[in-house]
Amino acid sequence: MGRKRTVITIEKHRWTVVRSCRPSVVAWCERCGGHVRMVTPDQAAELAGTKPRAIYRRVESGDLHFVETGAGTLLICAGSL
Ligand SMILES: [Zn+2]
Numbered sequence: 386m387g388r389k390r391t392v393i394t395i396e397k398h399r400w401t402v403v404r405s406c407r408p409s410v411v412a413w414c415e416r417c418g419g420h421v422r423m424v425t426p427d428q429a430a431e432l433a434g435t436k437p438r439a440i441y442r443r444v445e446s447g448d449l450h451f452v453e454t455g456a457g458t459l460l461i462c463a464g465s466l
Contacts (some may be wrong), residue, residue, distance in 0.1 A: 410422070410423040410424070410460060411423065412452055412460065413452075414450050414452070414462045414464065414465075415450075416450045416462070416465070417450060417462060417464050417465070421450075421462050421463060421464045422462075422463040422464070423452065423460035423461065423462060423463065424460065424461050424463050425458070425459070425460065425461070426440045426441060426444075426459055426461060428461075429449070429461040429463070429466055432463065432466055433466050440461060444459065444461065448465070449461055449462065449465045449466065450462030450464070450465040
């Protein structure tokens with residue numbers, strides 16, 4: 386029992402570290418007409434409680450605001466989630 390608890394604690398800790406390492410990006414969203422927080426499709430899926438695939442589908446249907454960075458990375462407007 387003690388061993389199991391240790392494992393859970395480590396996983397929780399690692400998860401927290403991973404999350405805090407992700408920088409939050411603020412960028413101009415044309416459709417919001419202002420500066421908004423931009424998140425990666427993975428983060429967007431997490432925030433919306435869905436799968437990245439569903440996020441891409443909403444991007445394609447024009448439901449979500451997004452910007453494409455120079456590196457070809459898609460960033461989702463957190464305000465449109
Ligand atoms: Zn927006």
